Amino acid sequence: MAHLFIKDIQPGRTLEDVYMVSQPVLRHTTKGDLYIAMFLSDKTGKANSRIWQATEQLYQSIPSEGFVRIRGKSELYQGNLQIIINEVDVVSPETVNLSDYMPRTEKNIGQMYQQVKEILATIQNADLKRLVDSFLADHELMKQFCTAPAAMSMHHAYLGGLLEHTLTMLQAAQALFPLYPKIQKDLVLAAIFLHDIAKTRELTYKICLSYTDTGQLLGHIVLGTQMIIQKADILALDGTPVPQPLLDSLMHIVVSHHGQYEFGSPKLPATPEAFMVSYLDNLDAKMNQTAALIENDAAEGHWTSYQKSLETRLYRNRVIEDLPAASESLAPYDR
Numbered sequence: 001m002a003h004l005f006i007k008d009i010q011p012g013r014t015l016e017d018v019y020m021v022s023q024p025v026l027r028h029t030t031k032g033d034l035y036i037a038m039f040l041s042d043k044t045g046k047a048n049s050r051i052w053q054a055t056e057q058l059y060q061s062i063p064s065e066g067f068v069r070i071r072g073k074s075e076l077y078q079g080n081l082q083i084i085i086n087e088v089d090v091v092s093p094e095t096v097n098l099s100d101y102m103p104r105t106e107k108n109i110g111q112m113y114q115q116v117k118e119i120l121a122t123i124q125n126a127d128l129k130r131l132v133d134s135f136l137a138d139h140e141l142m143k144q145f146c147t148a149p150a151a152m153s154m155h156h157a158y159l160g161g162l163l164e165h166t167l168t169m170l171q172a173a174q175a176l177f178p179l180y181p182k183i184q185k186d187l188v189l190a191a192i193f194l195h196d197i198a199k200t201r202e203l204t205y206k207i208c209l210s211y212t213d214t215g216q217l218l219g220h221i222v223l224g225t226q227m228i229i230q231k232a233d234i235l236a237l238d239g240t241p242v243p244q245p246l247l248d249s250l251m252h253i254v255v256s257h258h259g260q261y262e263f264g265s266p267k268l269p270a271t272p273e274a275f276m277v278s279y280l281d282n283l284d285a286k287m288n289q290t291a292a293l294i295e296n297d298a299a300e301g302h303w304t305s306y307q308k309s310l311e312t313r314l315y316r317n318r319v320i321e322d323l324p325a326a327s328e329s330l331a332p333y334d335r
Helices: 056-061 109-120 126-136 139-147 161-179 185-195 213-237 244-256 272-296
Strands: 014-028 034-042 045-051 065-077 080-091
Touching: 014 056, 034 056, 045 065, 109 126, 109 139, 109 161, 109 185, 126 139, 126 185, 126 213, 126 244, 139 161, 161 185, 161 272, 185 213, 185 244, 185 272, 213 244, 244 272
Parallel strands: 045 080
Antiparallel strands: 014 034, 014 065, 034 045, 065 080
16 A cells, blocks of 8 residues: 655545654643654655543653554644544564655755865865865765755754755855955855754764764764864875965854854854855755745645744745746756
8 A cells, every 4th residue: 555645645644554653752731641742754844743531651662763553543743733642553664665755855966966075176275175075075974964954843854954954055156256255155065065064963864863872962063073173184294285274264154054152153244255165054044944844734725834944934935936947047057
């Protein structure tokens, strides 16, 4: 029987299927009864799930990440899809078609990576070029770079998402450079390439998206600066050190790219290049996030359910239907 994807589940439907489970938590109701809260997901989306009248034994049997066969019913709760589970059984990963469960970019990974390399090849500064090339020459790292998601859930949270996010930022920067001729272009391009490079170490995605222990303890900003320093140290040992002021400026962009302290950056942007990278990062993340919400949110009508991360509901009624798709107007190089 064909898998029923999360995005196709309508409220009020009886369910019996296999889904990826993550983040199970044992909680108490206001009356003191035990229940289990967790997420069920596949490549099309994620749904909050509940098992009422649960037991400690049942909770211990559910993996923190893995696959389960559930029997239950879907409902709409506060505008979002929720699945009430009546029965649950653990399923071995070897028995499922993983391509149904791991979300993946719809774009061609090989073509995107080639475009990234072509843009980075325009870097003129010899020191930055050597540093960037040292990352590109790390084939195992680049394999991970092309496969990794860009985030756990907020944006580009799918295989190939990091590559897609990085390429879009590089292309957006190239489009903006003529408007800001004093910007140090090479610094921006190198920083965009490296700003999220440590997502390859922060996240794991063998079964489902989750954090590594190192990722939880340090985060991708700290890990990213470590990776840059390690590559720079190797170049220095080879007799081609990156000048410290240039290295500091590059790492400043990486550590400040979240833009605000409360978003995880230990420093605020303090250079034009840092502001550009931070805003491009936020812009691409928001565009990806809103597009996914408009397409997949379960609420009916012209408005999505309230999105806590955006602090708003999204209006999804297209008031202009006859415009050509944006990709049709792009130059061949940008496609």
